[in-house]
Amino acid sequence: MDFSTYLKDYPSKDGYFGKFGGAYLPEHLVPAMEEIANAYLTICHSSQFISELRRIRKEFQGRPTPVYHCERLSRKIGNCQIYLKREDLNHSGAHKLNHCMGEGLLAKFMGKKRIIAETGAGQHGVALATAAAFFGLDCTIYMGAVDVAKQAPNVARMKVLGAEVVSVQDGQKTLKEAVDAAFQDYSKNYKDTIYCIGSAVGPHPFPMMVRDFQMVVGQEAREQFKEMMGFLPDVVTACVGGGSNSIGMFLPFVNDPVEIVGVEPLGRGKEIGDNAATMTYGEEGVMHGFNSIMLKNSDGEPAPVYSIASGLDYQSVGPEHAFLRDSGRIKYDTATDEEAVNAFFKLSRYEGIIPALESSHAVAYAIRRAKEMGQGSILVNLSGRGDKDLDYVIEKYGFGEKFKDF
C-alpha cells in the first residue's frame, strides 16, 4: 500500500477505513451524525477554527509538550535509547484533553449549548468537563453507579468543574450502561447537544475527528525528535485502549521508514475475561455503532474484559487501527499487568516520572524491545501521568520492592 496520500484517502466519505468503521445507528440518529460530520468537514478548514484551536493548545493546554530522553533508564537497559512524548504534561494530565478541546470548540462553532459523554474510570469525564468549563457549555457525564462509587476523586473533579454527573443504575452499572444512557440522552437532545465519544471509536465521524485532533501529538513529536537527533526514531510505540493517543502519535509517521507498534493489555493472561488484547484474540464485529475487531464470548456477544489500567479495558478498538493492522503497516503487541507495573516503578525511580498505568504498558514494551534491539532508538507516547493510580498500585504492590532489578 502507498501511504504518501493516506490522510487524503482515509476514511472514505461515509467513514470507512477499508471494511472497518462506518456508522451503524438507529435511523433517527443518522441525520444528527451527518450534521456533525458535515459541520466538522467545513469548520475544520476555516482559518478562524484553526487559529482558535492553536491558541487554546498553546495558552490553555500548555502545548507543545516536550520530547524527553530517558538517559538513566536507557543506560540501565543497554545501548538502545528510549524517548518519551510527554502527554502527561498536557493540561489535566493526559492526552484526552486534545480531542475534548477540539470537540468543545466544534460544539461552540455549531451553536450547540451542551456536551455530554460517558465515562468509565472518569478520565474522559474530567477532560470533557474541563472543556465545557472553558467554553461555557453545559455538561452531563453518564457514569455507572459502580464506577461512581470506585472513582470518588474524579467524580469530585467533574462536579467542581461544573458538570452534572448522572449515576446509571441499570444492568451491571458500569461503562456499557453508561454508553447506553448517554446515547438515550443524545437521541432526545441532539438539536442542542453533542455526544463527545471518549476515544477514536464510535460511529463516523468520531474516529476521524478524534484522530485529527490527536494528531498534534505525533506531528509535534516527529518534528521535536528530528530536531534533537537529526533523524527519525527506529520504533514508535503507544498503548491502545480505544486507540486515540496511539492513532494520533502514529499517523504522522505512517509514510516514514519507522516501525510502528501498538501495545494492548494482556492483563492477567490469555483467557477470556482476563485481558483486553483485542488485536490478538478478537474478531470482526459491530458494537457501539462501528465495525471493527472486537472480543466476543462464545455467543458472539461482547466479552468481559479486564486490565489493571481501566482506560484500556475496552472490548473493541478504533476502526483505523483494525485497517492499519490488516494492511501490515502497524503491528500490535501486548504487555501484562505485571510488566506494566514493573515499568511504572522503573520510570518513577530512574527518571522521576510517575506514568499512568495505561501509558506504563507502552513503557513496558519499550523496555522489552530496547533489550532485544541493543541499539537504536524508541519513541514512546507517554499518554498520561500516574497520580490517579498511586493508591491502587501501592495497595496491591507496595512500593515496588520486587520490581527493583533489571
Ligand SMILES: *Cc1c(COP(=O)(O)O)cnc(C)c1O
Ligand atoms: C484513556 C486513556 C488511555 C486509553 O485511551 P486511548 O483512546 O486508547 O488513547 C491511555 N492513556 C491514558 C492516560 C488514558 O487516560
